[in-house]
Amino acid sequence: MLSAVAGAVRFVMVAIMTVVTFITPFLGKKEGKIERKAEECKAAFAAISDTHLTDSFIRLGMFEFGLQDMAEATDRLDALVINGDITDHGYPEHWQAFTDTLLKYDISDNNIMVLGNHDTWGGDRTGDYTKENFIKYSKEATGREIDNVYFTAEINGYPVIVLGSQSDHTGPTFYQDQLDWFAEEMEKASEKGLPIFVFCHQPFNGTHGLPYNWEMEKDADPTEGGIGEHSDYILNICNQYKNVIFISGHVHAGLSNTEDGTNYSSVEKVGNVTSVNLPSYEYFDVLRHGHMVNGTGFVFEVYDGEILLRARNFATGTWLENYDVTIEIEK
Template identity: 30%
Template sequence: MKSETPLFSFTVISDIQLTNENELSHQKLAHALQDLYELDKNSSALIMNGDLVADGKKQSYEKLSEVLESCPHTQEMYFTIGNHEFFQNDGNVPSIQRFLEFSKLDKVYYERKIAGHPFIFLGSESWGPVGTITKDSAVLSEEQLDWLSERMEEHRQGDMPVFVFLHQPLPYSLYGTDLLEYYQKGIIQSDELKNILSGIDNVFYFSGHSHFDLRFPNSIVKEPFTMINTGAIYDIWGPDGEGHEKVIDSTGSQGLFLQVYTDKVVIKGRDFTKKQWISEYQHNIPL
């Protein structure tokens, strides 16, 4: 039977790229959090899908905590690691450890239940090599992929949607990931990841990283599973027409508001700068 009211709602933002010194990054996050809270004070979760900080520094994580504590939001928050979390460039282990200390996690990949529904969070375990096209790509260990395969096999038997989060998009999927070599190599184990997620009903894969405007076409792709661009809090980017990319709106700030029903998932893009829905990004995905 079709449901007239949502079972629950949640919000997704990414690419906050906050630093201790950059007050604009504090303001953009605070503005987005206020807007999301006003939209739905009873939202079940807030998910921050990577690039929480721009420089990977402890002081920036501390400032991020201050901003979060000063703004209204749901108490249920979940985080993934992005490429900028490694930007202090002092090695994978200390970079990951700072992220884990902030997020109060044991690993960069984990699963949680929100309103009884499975939410799976993935994360890169390495950054580099620096100086190569794969510097900012996600590196997923065999252990992480085996764990994901086990989790997805269990969920194959269920009838609930499965929400999966990784900062980097799959190559040749969302808008721009086929245009620029940087995104064509964005996940080192992309084939393995795609194979694990394929063939299972109602998988929703969320990624940020590109900062590409949610108004671009193919910001949601529905085959072989639903892949979703989560926008960016800090700056909106787009291709420059010459094989590279550039900032196209330095005042822009975007994210997602989702409602889960028994028979569909509603995904709405939000322009936080203007406090308006993005008309080009309003999707009803049947289950």
């Protein structure tokens, strides 16, 4: 009986999601193209997460609404970062559909793909299979030549470090090679004296309403929904440096801040580190109290003294100023 009720609830949820996915782009009127707030902006990039693409035209269409918004930016973006769960299962046909769609739009010369847990679930679900596909489609979709699921990049000179799971679990698996590499790259990046952007699909354990937001149970395992075993290790490395911005996705929590009735925020401080949890682009958030419509993410604008995080519904081409955050850059 219980499973029948759960099945019915699930069916209704999926039906609502499908309807909302269709109507979201028509909910808001276009209120201005993407443009920088001030000329002094040193770098501007869009960051979205959890597009969960398959070959479904609904999902691809929703993705395209956002890509079109970015491609029509008045001020061309310096980068687009898609922070994991790009595909729903990491099958080659999912990667190909993503690639074909992204290539239709001229957004920036610096598109960056990040591996999410769903992207590791294709084929034989081994790390090698995932790595091979991720490297192949990173080149085909973005022109980026990488040799692993973790790599470095730059956005207008600002250092970017991308972490990626080396196995297929929901939480990431980091082998010692990646952990050692991360420590070395953070040290190198810090020598520039600029903010460092670290992208990892999963957030630190216990941040952004975790583990409750993942398990919906008050006594959930504290590591649920987060990086898991190596969370503190990675956080400790990040905490050794100034102006580290750690950007995750994975939670599907929507945009949130404490002013909208939620008791957690999309952007929070974890020690010295500013932790940004991106909403799911594909799925809307029905269980919480924040901005639950899908199609959202942030435009980051980097200035000499601060970083503006400008919340945007890319699908509707609408700014969501209630969720904007300014991060002061420490001298």
